[in-house]
Amino acid sequence: MSLLSEALKSGKFVISAEIGPPKGVDITEMLENAEVLRGKVTSINATDQQSSVMRLGSLASCHILKDKGFEPILQMTCRDRNRIALQSDLLSAYMLGVENVLCLTGDYVSLGDHPDAKPVFDLDSVSLLHAARELQNGKDLAGKELKGSPHFFTGAIVTPGADPVEPQIIKMEKKVKAGARFFQTQAIYEPRKFEEFMKSVKYLNVPVMVGIVVLRSAAMARFMNKNVAGVHVPDALIQEMDKAENKVQKSNEIAARLINEMQGMCQGVHLMAIGLEKRIPAILEAAKLK
Secondary structure, X not given: OOHHHHHHHHOOOEEEEEEOOOOOOOOHXXXXXXXXXXXXXXXXXXOOOHHHOOOOOHHHHHHHXXXXXXXXEEEEXXXXXXXXXXXXXXXXXXXXXXXXXXXXXXXXXXXXXXXXOOOOXXXXXXXXXXXXXXXHOXXXXXXXXXXXXXXXXXXXXXOOOOOOOHHHHHHHHHHHHHOOOEEEEEEOOOHHHHHHHHHHOHHHOOOEEEEEEOOOOHHHHHHHHHHOOOOOOOHHHHHHHHHOOOHHHHHHHHHHHHHHHHHHHOOEEEEEOOOOHHHHHHHHHHOOOO
C-alpha cells in the first residue's frame, strides 16, 4: 500500500522532497540527505538523470531508500529508454517494493553532460502513464497478458506558471485520463497565479503538491527566470535575497512564507533543495509544519 496515497487521501497537508542520486556509487551523501528528512516528509523523490546528467539510477536509489525505511517516489523519464525497457523497469520497481511513480517526458540530452547521446522518447509522460495503467490491468502495450499484475500510485508534473497556462491544463487533463492520480508542480513563486491555476483545474479532482525550489541566491533566481521555462521569481523576492545579510536565513524564510501562502490552495508541498536538503527541516520549522 502506498503511504503517499494514504496520506493524500487523509486530507492532511502532505510534504515530499527531492534528492539527487550521486554521479557514481558512493551513496553516503544521498543517505545523509535522506536521514535529515526522516520523519519530516511523507515521501522522497529520487530523480532520474536530472537535467540529462548521468547518475546512479532512480530505480536503484528508490530500492535503497525503501530498504532504509523511506517512502520513495520513482521518477521515470522517457528520454533514455524505449517502451520495452520502461515497462520492464515498472515491473522491476513493483517487485522491489516501489509503488509511487512520477512519469516524466524528460529533458533533452543537449542540456546534460552527454550531449552526443541518442535520445529515445519512444513514449512521453502521457503514454507512460497509460503504459503503467495497462500493466496494472494485466497487459503490456503490445496487448500481451501478464503473469501477475503490479499496482502503482502514478503521478505527473504540471507547470502552473507557464504563459500561456492553457496548454498545461489541457495536458494535465490528458494525464489524468491516462492515469495520473497526483501531481507535483514545477517551481512556482507567485501565490496569486497559483491560486488562479488551482481554481481552473479544480474540476479534475486530483491532489496537487506545489513545487518550491529552495533559492541559493539572487543570481540563481535570475538564472531560473532566464533559463527555466514556466518559472518566474518576482523581482521583489530577488531584491529580498540581494539585500539580505544572511542569505541562508532569508532563503529559508522565503520558502516557508511561500508554503504558508499556498498551503490552503493545494494538498501538499514538494521541496526541491538541489543540494541543500539539510536546510529542509529548518524551512518546515519556519513554516510551522510537522
